[in-house]
Amino acid sequence: MFEPKWYQSLGLEDIAAKVRDGVRLSLEDGERLYRCPSPLAVGALAHQVRTRCHGNRTFYVLNRHINYSNICVNGCLFCAFSREAGAPGAFQLSLEDILGKLTEPEAAAITEVHIVGGCHPDLPLAYFETMLREIRRIRPHLVIKAFTAVEIQHFADREKTSVGAVLARLQAAGLELLPGGGAEVFSPRVRRLLCPNKLSGAGWLAVAREAHRMGIRSNATMLYGHLESHRERLEHLDALRCLQDETGGFLCFIPLPFQPDHTLIENARATTGVDDLKTIAVSRLMLDNIPHIKAYWVMLTVKVAQTALHFGADDLDGTVIEEKIGHMAGAESDQALTRSQLERLIRDAGFEPVERDSYFQPVARPDQTEAAPARHHPCP
Ligand code: SF4
Structure with missing residues (x-):
């Protein structure tokens, strides 16, 4: 979920753009996220990154x-x-x-x-x-x-x-x-x-x-x-x-x-x-x-x-x-x-x-359908 107007109304449009573009956040950005009155807005940004890294897998x-x-x-x-x-x-x-x-x-x-x-x-x-x-x-x-x-x-x-x-x-x-x-x-x-x-x-x-x-x-x-x-x-x-x-x-x-x-x-x-x-x-x-x-x-x-x-x-x-x-x-x-x-x-x-195993690689069990291989790469 990425709603530019939502982030604009919260004064976070620059942070939302950084997240979208994979730009590193500063400590000041982090402080603004903590001050944001909408936990859902912060969560949606994090969910965007999580989904980019791991899709729907947990x-x-x-x-x-x-x-x-x-x-x-x-x-x-x-x-x-x-x-x-x-x-x-x-x-x-x-x-x-x-x-x-x-x-x-x-x-x-x-x-x-x-x-x-x-x-x-x-x-x-x-x-x-x-x-x-x-x-x-x-x-x-x-x-x-x-x-x-x-x-x-x-x-x-x-x-x-x-x-x-x-x-x-x-x-x-x-x-x-x-x-x-x-x-x-x-x-x-x-x-x-x-x-x-x-x-x-x-x-x-x-x-x-x-x-x-x-x-x-x-x-x-x-x-x-x-x-x-x-x-x-x-x-x-x-x-x-x-x-x-x-x-x-x-x-x-x-x-x-x-x-x-x-x-x-x-x-x-x-x-x-x-x-x-x-x-x-x-x-x-x-x-x-x-x-x-x-x-x-x-x-x-x-x-x-x-x-x-x-x-x-x-x-x-x-x-x-x-x-x-x-x-x-x-x-x-x-x-x-x-x-x-x-x-x-x-x-x-x-x-x-x-x-997963300890290294976050999928574990295949003989009694279960084999898990698909994870996209194992660092987050962008
Ligand atoms: S186990 Fe010892 S070192 Fe660890 S948190 Fe407790 S008091 Fe501190």
Whole structure:
């Protein structure tokens, strides 16, 4: 949908023309989109880009999340997941626990395991290498997406070695991709207030850069809806866009609405549906070089995630099976969705569901009609 008069009436005709012509948006353009009183107008622009990139396809993955431990030295104020060692609610899974989660019937069809945890004070890198090798042994075809940039830097600090050396050891043990967590908002102001002990935004980008240089692709997130301004969100997106220009290593961007329950942020409130949808749309419009935008139903709620497919998102994440990080902070969604639930959500929104692998390539199942190959190219 492209209605010049509509955008003229909103004072956005120049931005609409840029979107139509594939011209990069400035941070000021992003601020104007956030100020636009019509979320539908912003969403329609994002939908235009999403359709140009992916047609009518919406992707999902059969995956399983595993949180190996919530013990963390960082104590970020927005985090309801982490605990100090020995505190009530602290946990650490054994290797047997982890492997058991990948041999249970619910995990039989998954193609990806997503593993993250806190920055544990004591676990050596060898523990993680063994974890990956054992997963590789029992599930050789599973893609292992594991450890945020924050965890990778923590491993390097703990081992007194470089990020490159850590990544090389983990890669040799089976690591294929990094998830996008830990990015939060890169703004030093916000990080000083919310997570002063955590890896800086520049540090997060440096780990991603090194991973991409080594052929390890990754995702990127943004946690929004706490203390940050729209400008700080846009600067975060721009930093990702610049790194993507340099490396091309990001597969997908995932905006994560802040979940306020059980956090240490005073007077914290959940984001609104309009803010969620606008943020998805603005992300699609600003990140002209990152191919996919994920509507992560766990944090957004299933209903908002489904709606977000009309606001620029082309991916609904996956089955998940077990989720702790968002739910310990009050996420209201279920812990898991089945393939048929995901497909129904996508079809009911008017799109064609495509099961994908971790690299966004279609998965053909012998029991199903083969999915058509995706047009796998960066967005214009
Ligand atoms: S957000 Fe991550 S680094 Fe921060 S306290 Fe929670 S688990 Fe630790």
